[in-house]
Amino acid sequence: MSGTGPEARLAELGISLPEVAAPVAAYVPAVRSGQYVYTAGQLPFVGGALAVTGKVGEGDGLVAPDVAADLARTCALNALAAVRSITGTLDGARVVKVTGFVASDPSFTGQPGVINGASTVLGEIFGDAGVHARSAVGVAVLPLDAPVEVELIVELDS
Structure with missing residues (x-):
């Protein structure tokens, strides 16, 4: 990476973080506690709407894993927007934990591959500071019939 931090890397990658997604219930998008920012689960909103809904799996009527x-990548970017709304910058931050939820067809077991969409973009943006612990969980349904949801725990250097 030629940039000096995540903000420079976002610019190099041509990624603009979206506006913070409005909560769909009684919560806030992110909370800071000491050196950590915890995000609420972020859905793959683009421009305030879900482009795709439904369960993930193989076959007709299902959301393809790719x-x-x-x-999931979009969810991660939405989560970073929530973090930045609290901190003002992503510089000096380290991704500690990613939790991803995949609304899965009962026969689908590829949740880790789906959540790789989030993990990969975090690695591209943060480099070594984007290496994180992770859970990828299959669930029956997510809010608004979203196919995926991602939440982050981010550690700050100050």
């Missing part, structure tokens, strides 16, 4: 991985 599409879901791209949606």
